[in-house]
Amino acid sequence: xxxxxxxxxxxxxxxxxxxxxxxxxxxxxxxxxxxxxxxxxxxxxxxxxxxxxxxxxxxxxxxxxxxxxxxxxxxxxxxxxxxxxxxxxxxxxxxxxxxxxxxxxxxxxxxxxxxxxxxxxxxxxxxxxxxxxxxxxxxxxxxxxxxxxxxxxxxxxxxxxxxxxxxxxxxxxxxxxxxxxxxxxxxxxxxxxxxxxxxxxxxxxxxxxxxxxxxxxxxxxxxxxxxxxxxxxxxxxxxxxxxxxxxxxxxxxxxxxxxxxxxxxxxxxxxxxxxxxxxxxxxxxxxxxxxxxxxxxxxxxxxxxxxxxxxxxxxxxxxxxxxxxxxxxxxxxxxxxxxxxx
Numbered sequence: 297x298x299x300x301x302x303x304x305x306x307x308x309x310x311x312x313x314x315x316x317x318x319x320x321x322x323x324x325x326x327x328x329x330x331x332x333x334x335x336x337x338x339x340x341x342x343x344x345x346x347x348x349x350x351x352x353x354x355x356x357x358x359x360x361x362x363x364x365x366x367x368x369x370x371x372x373x374x375x376x377x378x379x380x381x382x383x384x385x386x387x388x389x390x391x392x393x394x395x396x397x398x399x400x401x402x403x404x405x406x407x408x409x410x411x412x413x414x415x416x417x418x419x420x421x422x423x424x425x426x427x428x429x430x431x432x433x434x435x436x437x438x439x440x441x442x443x444x445x446x447x448x449x450x451x452x453x454x455x456x457x458x459x460x461x462x463x464x465x466x467x468x469x470x471x472x473x474x475x476x477x478x479x480x481x482x483x484x485x486x487x488x489x490x491x492x493x494x495x496x497x498x499x500x501x502x503x504x505x506x507x508x509x510x511x512x513x514x515x516x517x518x519x520x521x522x523x524x525x526x527x528x529x530x531x532x533x534x535x536x537x538x539x540x541x542x543x544x545x546x547x548x549x550x551x552x553x554x555x556x557x558x559x560x561x562x563x564x565x566x567x568x569x570x571x572x573x574x575x576x577x578x579x580x581x582x583x584x585x586x587x588x589x590x591x592x593x594x595x596x597x598x599x600x601x602x603x604x605x606x607x608x609x610x611x612x613x614x615x616x617x618x619x620x621x622x623x624x625x626x627x628x629x630x631x632x633x634x635x636x637x638x
Contacts, residue, residue, distance in 0.1 A: 298565075298566045299565045299568070300565060301328050302572045303549055307551075309548065309576075310330040310555075311328075311545070311562065312329065312330050312555070312556035312557070313332050313559055314332075314335075314539075314557060314559075315333070315558065316379070316558075318382065321382045322382070324559060324562065325386060327566065329386075331383070331395055331396040331397070332395075333398045333429065334376055334379065334398055334399060334429075335429070335622055335625075336401070336622040336623070336625055338372065340624075340625035340626075340629055343628065343629070350632070354367070354633055354636050357371050358636065367633045368626060369402060369418075371633070373418065373419050376422060377423060380397045380423035380425050384425060392425070396425050397423075398429035398453075399427070400429035400431075400453065401419070402415065403622035403623045404623055404626065406431055406436070407433065409436070409439050412430065412435070412436070426448075427449040428448050429450075430451070431453055432460040432464045432483075435610070436452075437606070440464065440468065441471040444467075444468055444475060444477055444481070445474065445475040445477060446477075447477040450480070451484065451535065452464040452483045452532075453486075454615050455483060455484045455485055456612060456614040456615060457517070457597060457598040457612065458599065458600065460604070461525075463606055464532070468532060478531075482554070483525075483534055484534070484536070485521050485522075485534065486614070487515055487536055487538050487540075487544045488538035488539050488541070489538040489614055489617060489618045490517065490538070490598070494510060494514075498510060503592070504591070505588075505592070509591070512588070513592070515543070516580045516588065517598045518547075518548065519548075519576070519578070522553060534553040535553065535556060538618070539558070539561055542568075546565075547578070548575065549573065549574070549576065550575055550576040597612065
């Protein structure tokens with residue numbers, strides 16, 4: 297009974313594995329994983345860990361006549377399809393409640409909702425355990441509505457603010473009432489990337505703020521989102537993400553929510569095997585919140601429910617940082633396509 301099994305047995309918290317290698321999928325399935333997330337940087341990771349597999353996929357797609365511009369999507373979809381196949385047995389055994397694999401489309405075209413919708417429909421054909429991973433931006437909300445109406449499971453991603461979280465739910469509710477469909481939709485909160493953004497901002501602008509307050513920025517917003525969801529009976533489960541240290545996981549344990557982590561973080565929890573503690577009901581000290589609100593104006597935009605209009609979701613700093621990381625990974629795959637196409 298390692299930490300992950302104990303957590304599964306004693307709480308409603310669950311973990312998902314993020315951007316796994318095929319070996320990591322096997323290990324995760326042996327250690328009580330719920331489902332799997334991928335993002336547009338996934339193939340760049342596999343190029344490092346399993347280059348022969350990924351280069352084989354590139355050559356296979358290029359040989360099929362797919363254009364250079366369309367090849368990255370096709371390659372990523374095929375790689376995700378192979379992961380879906382590994383999770384399929386788990387999906388079937390749980391009656392379609394677990395074993396999902398998320399797919400998020402070309403980050404450079406994230407604001408082109410017609411492309412994202414078309415690409416999501418193509419990805420849907422990969423397997424029954426497909427889950428559309430859609431950014432909560434003005435354009436992304438249009439895709440979320442369409443996916444609800446088509447009864448496709450959804451992971452609403454790139455959520456850093458309460459404004460985004462409740463906009464995603466409002467979108468889901470309206471589309472569900474219109475269509476009569478209620479597919480599962482997980483609404484994320486990306487804790488670690490938010491902390492990365494503020495840490496870099498503090499360093500560049502030489503902002504005087506305590507390390508204790510800075511370390512709680514992402515967690516504080518996530519805990520507030522969870523609390524408000526429960527108080528208001530939001531039916532969409534919450535999914536934590538962007539874990540950069542184990543506390544980004546353990547701070548949410550005990551909640552009726554899930555957190556997605558890279559496999560090395562899971563291994564760290566298994567090896568350390570700390571006590572499983574109910575941390576979800578912890579109260580962030582008010583002086584910490586006050587300091588964050590005073591020193592970091594962008595934190596206030598995340599903390600307040602009306603802190604950010606929908607039109608500004610895509611330009612919020614942490615969203616842009618997250619997307620940049622995805623674009624770097626996508627570009628690495630595109631570089632490999634062009635190299636092997638010569």
